């Protein structure tokens with residue numbers, strides 16, 4: 001099978017996945033309480049991979065990744081409009097969990113389903129060898145893509161961004177906080193993120209989507 005056909009077949013297999021509904025890892029009590037709707041954009045041509053967390057309810061309903069306020073902030077960080085962001089020649093978008101995981105008792109989104117990454121992530125990454133830059137959005141993506149190179153906290157990891165971006169690692173990894181409104185306080189407390197990291201990020205994006 002040609003490379004693009006393999007990628008297409010993988011996309012279809014992911015779209016058909018119902019593991020969290022039918023065979024939840026932690027048993028019956030942890031069954032996904034709604035119909036799974038995997039949301040991911042695989043691409044044979046994009047040079048940037050956005051490694052997100054998991055869809056929220058709005059994304060689950062629309063089937064469009066980052067179709068929410070977090071996405072608006074992420075696009076602003078990247079310096080791109082919606083047309084560019086949703087162009088699969090520009091960005092592959094592969095979260096750590098492809099389906100909306102539901103809410104916890106406090107009404108917050110649950111973490112990405114633990115079934116998802118072991119099943120699909122390596123296959124998705126292997127199927128897109130052209131990727132040159134991985135943007136790890138949040139702690140779950142940082143844990144998977146950076147492994148032991150990750151620092152003790154999300155703040156420390158993001159603050160060491162030059163170390164990850166400028167080494168010989170291929171693809172390069174740039175850790176970002178999650179663009180959720182919940183991190184607005186974090187952004188205020190860490191002004192170096194906007195002043196130093198974002199200009200470099202926008203420059204890289206401009207080159208890689210051109």
Ligand code: SF4
Nearest residue numbers: 017019020036099116
């Ligand atoms: S979260 Fe991942 S493993 Fe679970 S049903 Fe969705 S695609 Fe399958």
